[in-house]
Amino acid sequence: MSNKAETKHLKLRGNIWWYQRRVPKHLSHHYPNQSFIQISLDTGDIREARKKRNVLNGELERKSLSMTSNSESLRFRELVREMDRDRKNYPHDWDAGIYPDRLEEQGRKLELEAYMTVNGRQDFSRKYRLTISEGFQMWLDDIGHTKTEEHSKKIEKAIKKFGTYCFKHFDWVDSPDIAIEDIERKMVYSFIKHLGKTLKKSTVQATISRINTIWMYLERVDELEGKNPFKDHIYSNAEADQSEKREAFTKDEVKKIQAHKWEKPVYKLLVDLGIYSGCRISELCNLKKKDVVEDDGIVAMNIEKGKTRAATRTVPLPDFIGQRLLEHIKDKDEDDLVLGISSKTASRTFSNFKTRYISQSKLKAFHSFRHMYITAMERAGVEENVTAQIVGHERGKTMSYGYYSKGHELKKLKEAVEKGLRLMGTAEY
Known part of the structure; x- marks a missing residue:
């Protein structure tokens, strides 16, 4: 924990610690004429002061949560809009x-x-402000399905x-469930710099893009206005400028991977499916x-649950x-998972195996099989x-098995698969 976080909302006066923080805007009516x-x-x-500070923070948070529910917040804004129109x-x-x-x-x-x-x-709009989690729930209820x-x-x-990051690093943010209107561009920029210290450029971009999904949705449903702080x-x-493309395993490494005696034989099937289908590990685990x-x-696999809707296909x-x-x-029963392991467990298991027996390179992973498949x-x-x-x-035009006509297009795809995989130099080819 940083020194700044340890003393947040604490001020030493003489030999006594004081709890001091700006009145949260949405609680201002509870503290009239008080900043x-x-x-x-x-x-x-200081240790005792931190404990007491945390208790006071908790009391403010409970007061905030008891003020209004998400449904009340939504109803308030609807009423305000109706009255404004009238x-x-x-x-x-x-x-x-x-x-x-x-x-x-x-x-x-x-x-x-x-x-x-x-x-x-009297303006009560801060009391019923739209929070980021409420915006997510609205998105989930509306189009999340x-x-x-x-x-x-x-x-x-x-x-x-x-x-959570904004709550820890910006004094004026009074809750991890940050209000949409409180989000500033410099907060997003600081968050990006923070993520960039440990994550790849593509991962940071993906994280911001996901939050931006909620902002753009709320814009479309007229729940907020103003410049989008997540854009541009x-x-x-230094790290982001380096190439982040996955590296292919060598032929010897692929042979070593296929020859490994897994504690659970199902991992042998998982690896071979990854090599010979080009599917993502999550797609295989959801099969x-x-x-x-x-x-x-x-024999083909209907990928119905992929990374995106475009990932729906037959392989x-x-x-x-x-x-x-x-x-x-x-x-197995029809609804049973083929592999019976979660993608998180499978990814961690393969990663640990790869690091221990195959390669220390962070650019070599299960996803490398997909890149090798496409290259082949x-x-x-x-x-x-x-x-x-x-x-x-x-x-x-054909993204699920039901669309094929007498297997004609499936045969064409099978021919393409066999043509490509012969170049991979693995045991069966």
């Missing part, structure tokens, strides 16, 4: 049917505060990481028995690996659009 919260912690021990269209009698005293008597606090905000008596579960979880993770950033540093199909002697397999796959799943297809003269269709780089 700062200042409380003596009655201790000169005020613009009917400036003389827009509030003729609104009786503040009656609203107060009936305990309709939300409607009363919306009315007071619009008529200028059109995305993969993995994609949605990555967006949620990126949002939480950004909010420069991602450049179910019902996704393995056979037509006219050709024909070489005969030897196709038969092994059928044998492996013969006693290119060198074999397979048309780019055919390769793209097989590996799921762009949407083609």
